[in-house]
Amino acid sequence: MLSKDDLLSLLNGNSREIxxxxxxxxLLRDEDIITYSKNxxxxxxxxxxxxxxxxxxxxxxxxxxxxxxxxxDEIRGIIEKANSFNCKEALFTFGExxxxxxxxxSCLEDLGFTGMLEYxxxxxxxxxxNSGLLPHSNPGILKKNELKMLxxxxxxxxxxxxxxxxxxxxxxAHNNSPGxxxxxxxxxxxxxxxxxxxxTTGLLIGIGETVAERAESLLELRRIQDKYGHxxxxxxxxFKPKPGIPMEDFKEPSLAEMIKMVSxxxxxxxxxxxxxxxxxxxxxxxxxxxxxxxDWGGVSPLTPDFVNPEAPWPEIEYLKQIxxxxxxxxxxxxxxxxxxxxxxxxxxxxxxxxxxxEP
Numbered sequence: 001m002l003s004k005d006d007l008l009s010l011l012n013g014n015s016r017e018i019x020x021x022x023x024x025x026x027l028l029r030d031e032d033i034i035t036y037s038k039n040x041x042x043x044x045x046x047x048x049x050x051x052x053x054x055x056x057x058x059x060x061x062x063x064x065x066x067x068x069x070x071x072x073d074e075i076r077g078i079i080e081k082a083n084s085f086n087c088k089e090a091l092f093t094f095g096e097x098x099x100x101x102x103x104x105x106s107c108l109e110d111l112g113f114t115g116m117l118e119y120x121x122x123x124x125x126x127x128x129x130n131s132g133l134l135p136h137s138n139p140g141i142l143k144k145n146e147l148k149m150l151x152x153x154x155x156x157x158x159x160x161x162x163x164x165x166x167x168x169x170x171x172x173a174h175n176n177s178p179g180x181x182x183x184x185x186x187x188x189x190x191x192x193x194x195x196x197x198x199x200t201t202g203l204l205i206g207i208g209e210t211v212a213e214r215a216e217s218l219l220e221l222r223r224i225q226d227k228y229g230h231x232x233x234x235x236x237x238x239f240k241p242k243p244g245i246p247m248e249d250f251k252e253p254s255l256a257e258m259i260k261m262v263s264x265x266x267x268x269x270x271x272x273x274x275x276x277x278x279x280x281x282x283x284x285x286x287x288x289x290x291x292x293x294x295d296w297g298g299v300s301p302l303t304p305d306f307v308n309p310e311a312p313w314p315e316i317e318y319l320k321q322i323x324x325x326x327x328x329x330x331x332x333x334x335x336x337x338x339x340x341x342x343x344x345x346x347x348x349x350x351x352x353x354x355x356x357x358e359p
Contacts, residue, residue: 001222002268007215010264018259025266025292034289034323035273035333038316039089039298040082040133043306044070044120047104048095050177053246054207054239057307058095061103069107075123078303079131085301088357089155089335090133092120093306096140096179117146124153128353136200136298136335141184144191151197152347155336155354156232158200159192161185164220165213172246173207186220193228198340202235202275205261206253214261218268225272230345232337233273233295236261240280242310255284259291266292273337278319279311286322298335 002010010021046067048058059066079090098104099116113119117139124135134155141159142150150157164182174180192199203217225231238258241248253261258276266274273295276288285296299313316330323330334354336346341354 004215011211011260021263022291025263028270032328033331034328035331036296037089037298038087039091039300040087041091041300041303044094045098047098047101049097050179052177053172061101068103083131090127090135093138134335141179141188147191155350156198159188160202162204163209164217171208193230196345198232198336198345199230200233204237206239235275262288262291262293279313
C-alpha cells in the first residue's frame with residue numbers, strides 16, 4: 001500500500017508526474033467498461049440538523065421552500081414513473097436526523113410512524129414489493145442496529161466521509177454540523193462493514209482541507225476497506241461555490257488537483273470503482289476517465305440532482321458518446337455492484353429479486 005509520503009509526493013507532483021500518474025492508473029483497468037446506474041432521486045425531506053458551509057440542500061423548517069416530508073402517495077407516483085423509464089435504483093436521501101425537528105416529527109406521527117428511519121424502512125420495503133427498483137439509501141450517520149434494520153430493505157447504502165480531518169470541524173465548512181464529525185462518520189462506515197452492507201462513500205475536495213489531509217482521508221478509507229471489504233465505490237467530488245452559501249467566495253479545486261486526486265484514489269483502490277460526478281464536471285468528465293475513474297454514478301432521466309439542482313444530469317446518450325470517444329464501453333449497472341450480489345452481502349429477499357431481474 002502507498003504510504004502517506006508516497007501519496008503526498010503524488011498529490012504534489014508536477015505536470016510531467018501527473019501525466020505519468022494518469023498513464024499508470026490507466027493500466028489498472030481490468031476491462032474498458034465505464035458503468036452507471038439509472039436512478040430516480042427521492043429527497044424524503046430537506047430538513048437537516050447540520051448547517052454546512054457549502055450546502056444548498058438544507059432548508060429552514062419555517063421556509064416556504066422547505067419540503068417537510070414526502071408522503072407515500074407522492075413517492076409511489078414517482079416510483080411508478082421511474083418504472084416506465086426502466087430505472088433500477090431508487091435513491092432515498094434526506095437531511096440528517098430530521099425527526100429532531102417538530103414539524104417533521106408531527107408529519108411522521110400523522111402517518112403512524114415513530115421516527116424517520118421507521119418511515120424509510122416502510123418506503124424501501126414498499127418499493128421492493130411494488131416496483132422493479134432497488135433501494136439505495138443515504139440517511140446520514142447511523143448506529144449499528146439502525147444499519148442492521150435498513151440492510152433488510154436496501155441493496156446498498158452510502159455515506160460520504162468527506163474528510164477524516166477533525167480540524168475541519170472548526171472551520172466554516174463544518175463548525176455548525178455535528179453530524180460531520182469524522183469519528184461518527186467513520187464509525188458508521190465501519191459498522192456497515194461489520195454488517196456486510198455494500199457501501200458507497202467518498203471525499204469532498206476543496207472545502208478547506210490540506211493536501212496532507214486528503215492523503216490521510218484516503219489512508220483511512222483504505223484501512224476500512226482492508227478490514228471489511230464492503231466499499232464498492234468511492235466518489236471524488238469537487239466543491240462548487242454557489243451564490244448565497246457561507247463559502248460562496250471559496251475557489252473550487254483546480255483541474256490539476258482533481259486529476260491527481262482521482263488518479264491517486266484509483267492507485268490506492270484498484271478493487272473499488274471511482275466516480276467523479278459528471279453533472280459537476282461537464283467540460284472535464286473525459287479527463288477523469290483518463291485519470292482512472294470508471295463509473296458515472298447514478299444518473300436520472302426523471303429527477304434532478306436535488307443536492308446540486310443548478311447542475312442537470314447529462315443525457316445517457318451523451319455519456320455514451322463521450323465514453324465511446326475514448327474507446328470505452330458504457331454499461332448500466334445496479335446500485336449494488338456485481339461482486340456483492342451474493343448471500344454474504346445481501347438480504348435473501350433482495351438477492352432473490354435481483355436474480356429475478358436478470359435477463
